[in-house]
Amino acid sequence: MDPDTVAKAFVDHYYSTFDTNRAGLANLYQEASMLSFEGVQIQGAQSIVGKLTSLPFQQCKHDINTVDCQPSGPAGGMLVFVSGNLQLPGEQHALKFSQMFHLMPTPQGSFYVLNDIFRLNYA
Amino acid sequence: MEEQTEMVGRAFVDHYYNLFDNDRSSIGTLYQPSSMLTFESQKLQGSENISAKLNALPFGQCRHAISTIDSQPSSFAGGIIVFVSGSIQLLGEDHPLRFSQMFHLIPTVEGSFFVQNDIFRLNYG
Numbered sequence: 001m002d003p004d005t006v007a008k009a010f011v012d013h014y015y016s017t018f019d020t021n022r023a024g025l026a027n028l029y030q031e032a033s034m035l036s037f038e039g040v041q042i043q044g045a046q047s048i049v050g051k052l053t054s055l056p057f058q059q060c061k062h063d064i065n066t067v068d069c070q071p072s073g074p075a076g077g078m079l080v081f082v083s084g085n086l087q088l089p090g091e092q093h094a095l096k097f098s099q100m101f102h103l104m105p106t107p108q109g110s111f112y113v114l115n116d117i118f119r120l121n122y123a
Numbered sequence: 124m125e126e127q128t129e130m131v132g133r134a135f136v137d138h139y140y141n142l143f144d145n146d147r148s149s150i151g152t153l154y155q156p157s158s159m160l161t162f163e164s165q166k167l168q169g170s171e172n173i174s175a176k177l178n179a180l181p182f183g184q185c186r187h188a189i190s191t192i193d194s195q196p197s198s199f200a201g202g203i204i205v206f207v208s209g210s211i212q213l214l215g216e217d218h219p220l221r222f223s224q225m226f227h228l229i230p231t232v233e234g235s236f237f238v239q240n241d242i243f244r245l246n247y248g
Contacts, residue, residue: 100225
């Protein structure tokens with residue numbers, strides 16, 4: 001599978017999990033994983049999912065505008081750079097965001113998120 | 124370790140955009156033959172091609188203003204991922220353009236860093 005296809009498949013899976021089963025994101029992170037969420041640094045799958053499931057909204061919908069990816073080095077890692085919109089219920093306008101994932105291969109032939117950086121794009 | 128990563132990230136961002144804004148013809152010194160740039164979805168590889176692309180952008184002078192810098196170790200032998208957002212003001216334009224950019228920095232033998240991966244996107248709307 002070519003890298004662009006893998007990246008797109010990961011992005012689809014990540015955001016649909018986020019939007020429909022946020023606790024299920026735990027499978028995508030490991031102990032070494034790092035998240036910077038609007039400047040707040042968090043490490044480890046448990047803490048990361050704890051943060052994401054405690055965000056001050058129950059429902060949300062991500063709409064993705066752009067997905068760029070590049071191989072990160074000889075270990076088979078992949079950098080994925082995403083931009084899109086995040087719609088919260090009851091809000092008139094969607095929030096714009098950019099997010100970067102550094103994916104590393106698992107022995108099972110899948111990927112987990114080693115690095116994750118999320119930023120809202122303010123006007 | 125966290126503080127050091129952050130320091131390196133900030134120092135690199137300062138240097139990168141200072142070079143871009145004041146001496147763009149030297150920007151190639153921050154890349155190597157293995158470097159990759161995706162610029163508004165266009166893919167380029169190698170310092171020569173990347174430098175040529177950046178120096179051929181359709182504006183003379185520009186000024187980057189950085190809003191946010193996030194850095195994390197990439198677990199690739201001292202590598203650092205830096206995620207930047209900010210705006211770029213072009214000479215003669217009324218409003219600056221907003222952008223996001225991601226760098227993956229790899230240490231050099233001289234104790235510095237080069238850009239192995241670079242992804243740039245304008246933030247519209």
